[in-house]
Amino acid sequence: MAPEPSTSDDFIAVDVYATYPHCNGFLPDGSRMVVGDAERPALHIVDVARGARPELLIDLPPAGDAIAWFDVALEVPLLAMAWAGQVLTLDLTDAAARPRTVHTGDLDGLVGISPDGSRIAAIEQRGTERTLLVIDVETGRVDDRVSLASHANHVQMSPADPSWIGCAHEGAAAEIADRVWAHHPASAPSGRLLFDQRANADDPAHPLQVGHERWTFHRPGAVLVAYGDGPQTRGVWEAPVDAPARLVSAGARDWHVGISRDGSHIVVDTTGPSDMPGRGWQDAGDRSSIVVIDTGTGERTVVAETRFSQHPFHPHPSFTPDGRAVVHNHIDTTGRRGVALQEVPR
Template sequence: MSEITRRGFGRMAGLAVLAAGFTAGTGAPSEASAAPAPAATQEPFELRRLSSFDQRRYFTYPTHNGFVDADRIVLGQRETGATSLWEVNVRSGEERFLARFATSAGDRNPFVWWNIHSGRLVTCAENAVWLIDLDLADPAPVKLYSPPPGRALSVVVNLHPAGDRVLCSHYPAPITAGPTAAVEIELGDGRVREVFSGEVFATHFQYSAHDPEWIGYALGGSIHSWALHPVHAPHGKMIWDQAAAGVPVGTHGVWKSRADTGCLVVGIGGSSSGLWMVHPDDRPDRLLAPGPSGANGAYNHCDISADGRWAVTDTNGRNGSALGQVGSVALVDLTGVHPPRTLGLAGWGSAHPGHPHPAFSPDGRMVAYTDTEAATDRTRVVLCDSRGSWTPRPLDWTAEAEELALTVSGGRAEVFADAQCGAGHGLLFTPAATGNALTVEFRQPGPGLRTLRLRVKRHYSRGIYRLSVNGTTIGDPIDLYSPVMTYAEPEFTQVPLRAGTNTLRLTHLGQHLDSTGVPGSCAIDRIGVRRPD
């Protein structure tokens, strides 16, 4: 068996290490016979389904808050000719009916969104804005506002950070274009004040959570982000120069950070796709988190935690965001300290409300999103609980995979560029046959049992691999296949390490049935070690 070893692999993306292939049983590296060490869960997150596809329930829009408090959430339920709202206890599963609204299948938006603050829920349905007091034992909707004759309301309703008024917009019926009017309605006495009027088709009006004197809105496309202010921009102004930023399309902005006055918005296409922070003052816009530039795994909708530290975004599937595409929900550290992590997969529906639309709870500890069944277009709601913090457990040692000394036994290894990787690069191994292996070396100061963390890039061309350390098989085989590009950080406990040089080997075992690569590849971003909890 020929073998080529390369040390100091460096950062030259595309540099390949080639080796003659061999078949399993003729030259595969031997492994010590040992019982697998126990493997911990991939993430310290708890994923739960809050509803079933049979119930056809969905979560609200990311610009809104759908959580009542730390224990309760409100879900929508699609019915024939109607939409109902249900309050669900995320701990006990207990639920109660809140309201039912007529939503004809012929409506432009045959569903409702809802927004909650301090036990009060507002929603737009039947061309009216409604208020529901969730603190009542038997809550019922109370009509707050109806637009002038011949006008139709947007389903987007935004609550003031003080929780005492709601913002909505209306247009000539049926809604296809402007002119636009946006009004603010007091929840206490129903007083109405117009805050915007213009010939344009403006949508997604939102108060800035940090400074509600600023009201953001969207025109979409290449002139997406705009803002109003009674003094600084009484007639509205564009706040994002997308041409200068190199972003052809901007979409789905949110103004929910209480830490800063600004809008987190998704940039699509061009050389600068990803999550941008744009401000209504003179501060420059910033690309906080570069995202995938192609359709596979590209960012779509987003939300930001109240402290401004974390973002969550849904991603397109392999071929976009149409019905049947499977995307993911990604957690993004906006400080750039930790690379993005995948919270879960999510199916895309044919239209709203069957888009994932992930959003944080007000305390930032939970994320809820909608998942769609491809065959039926039915929806369910998934909850991801951080169990207190999204920050990964600290490591005692970490290394970029592409910087480690490596050996390939059959196949080839190469460095690839990827903005989602921790240092912008990762290590890709493409075997020539089953039994081919990638081996990397790393050093440790002392011996002992450790928890090993791998950061891997999943893909639809990946294979199934056996992990071994110093000749001992660790855990069960790892299936690296995913229908969409995602990033996982599996951890393996009770891994015996030596003082000095240790070897980590990934050996190709087989294929996922849907993998497009034969034999399937594997991609590693980082390797880390920490002492047991």
């Protein structure tokens, strides 16, 4: 059964979910976005203007309990994903398109595609070894292989300069003091720590607990969250590749982060309502606020409230390409779930 169209002022469509927050789900003109099916392994396209029934893109073969995450190139309508041991691409201009296998291997579940759709970054897993791959989309040739020193995932290409590729040292936030890494063939061929959790902490003996980094569109670098369960200074940080990191806005409950394409605003979801006393997961329950932040002033504006459950229904907010609205996974008070859109006050 196809997901239903929206029947409320919040939902774009129900029984679907948005892709991972450091990936892109929007087609280049921003009028439509790709969403995952909440009931079976399948992808759909939905009209961001709301109300239209999602259009089936592809039914995927079963792959255990894997979640279908995907990344759409910013400049061309080409989707990339890792599924069932394959890196796949899908031409979004063709309603009858069949997926094309670009690479086969034991792969992490997230990939990143360059803005022009010519290259894909993926992480291959062989036992305890992790290798960063840069794959030519046209030929399937692996143009670069970088051995990673730790359990790494969350791979993403910099939208501003796809020569830069980010990945994460995976693990419990309280135990990982070198989470955010950057790779570049000339500037960081073996990888470089992008954010120093000890140096940016009030006390270097207690490094910040960080994660959910998202590489930025307007300059090479990333925004990331210092979680409320960790030491000060908590909130959203920006870490450019060519400048010192800075705290953009303090927050005690920030969770996932997205940024507008011009870099003027950031959006976060929270662990518990943003105005609840305490920090981190203290008394968080299953509620979350969607909060827009002015990157110049750090001022915060709550634009929506939602609930969350297990993946893929974390809120995972992101901006529409024009920056005028935020989309996020939404669970309403009746338990209906889907993708919602909220206008951003200016």
